[in-house]
Amino acid sequence: MDSAKISSTAIANKIENNPFSARPIYGNFSLLLLGVIFITMLPHYFKLYSAPANVPVAFVVHGIVYFAWFVLFAVQSNLIALKKSAIHKKLGYFSLILLAALIIRVAHQL
Structure with missing residues (x-):
């Protein structure tokens, strides 16, 4: 057998047996991140809801x-985890x- 073929097979087996090779952490992390964002921003939305006249568009x-x-990031990450x-x-x-x-929004702030 060719040594290049043996080493590529060994690498493929090592990747296949690696628990992070399928990258499931991105899907789970994106959902955790979305939850943290939602929980931390929720009190601010209640304040804005009580005084909507003071909120700039x-x-x-x-x-x-x-x-x-961030929703798109979560959806995209989980679609890849589901192999879609x-x-x-x-x-x-x-x-x-x-x-x-996002770029227009940032440029508008400058």
Whole structure:
């Protein structure tokens, strides 16, 4: 047997037996991150709901766009963990729209 073939087979076996090779941590971490964001921001939304006249529209847009980015991150990560890469790729085009919105939002703040 060729030594290159043996080493590539050994590497493939090592990757296959590695618990992190399937990258399940990204899906779980994204859900944890989304939960932390939701819990930490929830009190602020209740304050805003009680006095909506004082909230600038730019602030609301900022919250919606950035929360949508983290939701998309969670969905994308879990789609890959579920081995649904076709849906993941289609949803990736929406991430370009969100990226443009994030850049515009940051440029507007400067």
